[in-house]
Each structure stands twice: as C-alpha cells, then as structure tokens.
Amino acid sequence: MPNPEYLVSLLQELIYAHGPSGQEDAVRSICLRELETVCDKVWTDPAGNAIGLIRGGDGPVVRVMAHMDELAMIVKRVNDDGTLRVHPLGGMWPANYGQGPVEILADTGVVPGILSVGSMHTTAESAKIWETKARSGNKAMDWDHLFVFTRKTPEQLKTLGIHAGTRVAIAHSRRTLFEVDDCIGGYFMDNRAAIAISLGAAALLERQNAKPAGDVYLVMTTIEEIGAHGASYASRTLPGDITLAVDSGPVAAEYGVALTAEPIVVYGDAMGLYDLDIADRLLACGRALGMDPQCAFWQSYGSDASIPKAHGQTARAGLLCIATENTHGFEIVPTAGLGACARLLAAFLKG
Numbered sequence: 001m002p003n004p005e006y007l008v009s010l011l012q013e014l015i016y017a018h019g020p021s022g023q024e025d026a027v028r029s030i031c032l033r034e035l036e037t038v039c040d041k042v043w044t045d046p047a048g049n050a051i052g053l054i055r056g057g058d059g060p061v062v063r064v065m066a067h068m069d070e071l072a073m074i075v076k077r078v079n080d081d082g083t084l085r086v087h088p089l090g091g092m093w094p095a096n097y098g099q100g101p102v103e104i105l106a107d108t109g110v111v112p113g114i115l116s117v118g119s120m121h122t123t124a125e126s127a128k129i130w131e132t133k134a135r136s137g138n139k140a141m142d143w144d145h146l147f148v149f150t151r152k153t154p155e156q157l158k159t160l161g162i163h164a165g166t167r168v169a170i171a172h173s174r175r176t177l178f179e180v181d182d183c184i185g186g187y188f189m190d191n192r193a194a195i196a197i198s199l200g201a202a203a204l205l206e207r208q209n210a211k212p213a214g215d216v217y218l219v220m221t222t223i224e225e226i227g228a229h230g231a232s233y234a235s236r237t238l239p240g241d242i243t244l245a246v247d248s249g250p251v252a253a254e255y256g257v258a259l260t261a262e263p264i265v266v267y268g269d270a271m272g273l274y275d276l277d278i279a280d281r282l283l284a285c286g287r288a289l290g291m292d293p294q295c296a297f298w299q300s301y302g303s304d305a306s307i308p309k310a311h312g313q314t315a316r317a318g319l320l321c322i323a324t325e326n327t328h329g330f331e332i333v334p335t336a337g338l339g340a341c342a343r344l345l346a347a348f349l350k351g
Contacts, residue, residue, distance in 0.1 A: 006203075007196050007338040008177070008184065010034070014192035015175050018105060020072035020167035021089045021223045024048065027068040031195060031220040038202035039218065047233035050220040054202060059213030059351050061240025063314075064201075065231045065304035066194035066247070067224030070187075071328060073102070073148075073168040078157050084113065084148035086168055090225030094141045096329035097187075101171035102148060107161025113148040113168065117141065182334055183259070189331035193322055193338060194246040195220055200342030201349065213351025215239065224304050231304035232313050241315040242278065245305035246345065248331065249321025255296050259325050261336035262286075262294050263344045266319035269298040271306035278318035285347040291340060294323070320345060 010030075017026035031050040035042045039052030050068070073086035084104070097115065104111040118129040124136070128145050131137030148168060150157060157163075170187055177186040198218055205212065217238050221230035235243045249264040251257050257264060265282045267274055279295075286293035302310075305317035322341050325332040 007200050007342070008335065010199065011192055011196045011338070012177050014195055015177065015186055015188050016172060018103070018169045019068050019070045019188075020074070020105065020169055021069040021225050023105060023167050024068040024222050027192075028220065031068065034199045035218060035220075038199065038206050045234065045237070047230045048222040049230045049234050051234070051238070052202070052218040054205065054212055054216040054218065056212035056214045056216055056349075060242055061215045061217070062212075062242045062244055062349060063217045063219055063234060063238050063240055064198055064345070064349075065219050065221050065234070065243060065245045066198045067191045067221045067228075067230070067304055068195065069223055069225050070169070070192075071225060072170070075162065075164055075166040075168065077164055078154050078162065079147070080154065082150050082152045082154055082157060084150060084162070084168070086143065086146070086148055088143060089167070091328050093328070094143065094146055096326075097170065101173055102168050103171045104148070104150070104162055105167045105169060107166075111150070111160055111162060112171070113150050116147055116149045117145055180332070182336065183332050184335050185326075185330055185332040187330060189324055189333050190248040190327060191224065193248060193324070193333055197322065197338055197341045197345060198246050200338065201345035204342055204346040205349065210346070210350055212349040216349050221304055228302070228304050228307035232308045232311060235308035235314040242318065243305045243308055243314040243316070244278070244318040244320065244348075245303040246320050246341070247303050248324035248327055248333075249296060250298065250301070250327045251323050251325045255298065257294050257296050257323060259323050259332065259334060260294070261334040261340045262292055262323070263337070263341045264294045264296050264321035264323055266296050266298060266321060269301040269303065269306050269319070271302040271310040274306065274318050275316045278316060282318060282320055282344065282348055286344045289343055289347055291344065293344070296321070
C-alpha cells in the first residue's frame with residue numbers, strides 16, 4: 001500500500017504550489033519530478049500537460065488524467081484607485097473563499113493583495129456593500145461585489161506587470177492542510193489529491209514490480225476547470241482508446257455518497273455516460289481488494305474523461321473519485337482514501 005505519510009506530504013507540496021488555469025508551471029515541476037521516479041519516459045506536450053509513460057504488456061492502452069489547475073481568479077481590469085476587478089477561473093464562488101489574502105502572479109513576481117468587499121458599517125449609500133448585507137439588500141455575494149486591495153497606484157501596478165489577464169491565487173498562508181480526526185481539509189484537493197493518487201498508484205506498481213496490462217500514460221493536465229483543454233488534447237494525440245480520469249467526488253445525500261475512505265466509481269455525469277465495462281471493472285477491482293466502492297452518477301459535474309468523450313476525442317471513458325466534502329471550497333477528504341484509491345487504480349491498470 002502507498003505510504004500514507006508520503007501521499008499526504010506530496011499532497012501538501014502540491015497544494016502549496018500555485019496552479020491557476022493556464023499557469024500551472026509550479027505544479028507541473030513537481031509532477032515531472034515525481035513522474036521521473038516511476039515512469040519509463042517523461043515529457044511535456046504542446047498543451048502543457050506533464051506526461052509519464054509506464055510501459056506495459058499488449059493489453060489496452062490507458063490514459064490516466066488528473067488535472068493540475070486550481071480554482072483562481074483573473075484580472076478583468078485595474079481600477080482608478082489601484083484595486084483590481086477580478087473574474088473567477090472555474091466554478092469558484094465568493095462565499096467559499098471569503099475575504100482574505102491572495103497572491104497576484106505579476107509579470108515581475110508575486111505581489112500580495114487582499115480579496116475584499118468593503119466595510120460592513122455602511123448604509124445604502126455604499127450600494128454594493130449594502131446589497132450583500134442581511135436585512136439590507138439581502139443579495140448573495142457575487143464577483144461584482146468584490147475587489148482585490150493592493151495599496152498601489154495604477155502606475156505602480158503597471159510597472160509590476162499587473163494587467164488584464166494576470167492571475168490571482170489564494171495565498172500560501174491559506175494553503176496549509178488541516179487535520180480533523182481521520183480526515184484532512186484544505187483548498188485545492190480538487191485536483192491535487194488525484195495527482196497524489198495517480199502517482200501513488202504508479203509507485204505501488206513499481207514497488208510490486210508489476211507490469212500494467214498495457215501501456216499507461218499518466219497525464220497531469222492543464223486547464224480542466226474551464227473546459228478540460230489539456231485532457232482533450234492528450235486524448236486526441238496520445239495512443240489508445242481509453243481515458244480514465246481521477247478526480248474529487250462530491251459528498252451529498254442526493255448522490256448517496258458518504259465521506260468514507262471507499263473509492264467512488266462513477267457511471268455518468270452531466271457530460272454523458274462513462275463506459276459500463278470500465279466502471280464495472282473498477283468496481284470489481286475494488287471488491288477483489290476487499291473494498292466496498294461507492295457508485296455514483298453526478299448531475300452537476302464534468303471531468304477530464306467525460307468532456308473529451310462528449311467532444312469525440314476519446315472512444316471510451318472512466319472516472320475514479322475520492323470522496324470529498326465541500327467541493328470547490330475548503331475541501332475535506334478521508335486520509336485513508338488517498339491510499340485506497342491508489343490501490344484500486346493500480347489493480348485496474350494491472351488488468
């Protein structure tokens with residue numbers, strides 16, 4: 001079984017690294033370093049995906065996808081007072097992140113800022129603040145209510161290389177994992193936990209001196225949160241017919257999914273159906289290991305496998321998830337779920 005301490009340590013390193021969509025460089029560096037230790041060949045493709053090849057037998061080729069990008073913000077404009085108007089990159093909601101420190105990834109380096117809404121001790125004269133207050137406007141906070149405080153002039157920001165298109169990420173100080181009993185919480189488990197799981201599965205195969213049934217391409221993908229761009233490119237350009245995504249699975253009563261270490265095998269989502277034989281084989285692999293995998297059908301979801309399949313860029317698709325509370329917020333996973341998912345993935349790849 002993959003060393004739990006190793007997986008958690010790797011997860012923390014991955015979460016500390018900035019990875020807004022389209023600017024995943026820091027995460028990619030870690031992925032390439034780790035892929036070098038478990039793969040026969042490692043490279044970066046033109047879409048920015050980090051790829052490792054594990055040579056296998058003459059069975060079906062499997063492309064395993066786990067995305068590198070995180071929910072973040074992009075500068076829409078620099079305001080006259082030196083604050084920044086930002087737009088979310090992906091399904092990011094203000095209530096899930098709140099006011100607090102951010103890091104502006106300027107052309108010249110990281111610049112500190114604070115995601116802000118303004119002073120609450122105000123009246124209807126401060127219209128945007130008023131709208132968000134209970135018993136006042138009573139309107140849900142949205143991105144047009146927020147700004148990034150920089151304490152700099154527009155001229156200073158221009159010199160620093162902050163402009164429309166600059167990414168803004170949650171600050172390092174808010175990225176430390178937090179333990180609660182048998183669980184760990186933190187931002188960006190989606191999808192750094194899946195990267196750790198994929199690398200853990202590869203390490204397990206190596207430790208067992210086990211050869212996968214067919215060639216396996218471990219693909220750490222770009223820009224999943226706004227359209228699965230990297231996975232779509234890799235599904236189209238790499239050999240094989242199977243794209244298997246590893247991702248976070250939302251814990252919710254409506255799906256019958258609980259926050260346990262048991263992996264989740266997914267049969268469909270908002271983008272379409274996963275291949276029945278792949279899902280059934282994942283389920284059988286888990287049961288053969290003595291697990292009791294959860295089964296799910298997601299209605300508000302799309303993955304690095306279902307999106308390429310919907311666009312005709314892969315013939316077949318599957319999805320394996322780790323149970324995750326607070327998806328797209330301060331996400332919580334059972335610590336043992338990391339190792340359990342890695343074990344199931346390794347068993348599936350062995351055939």
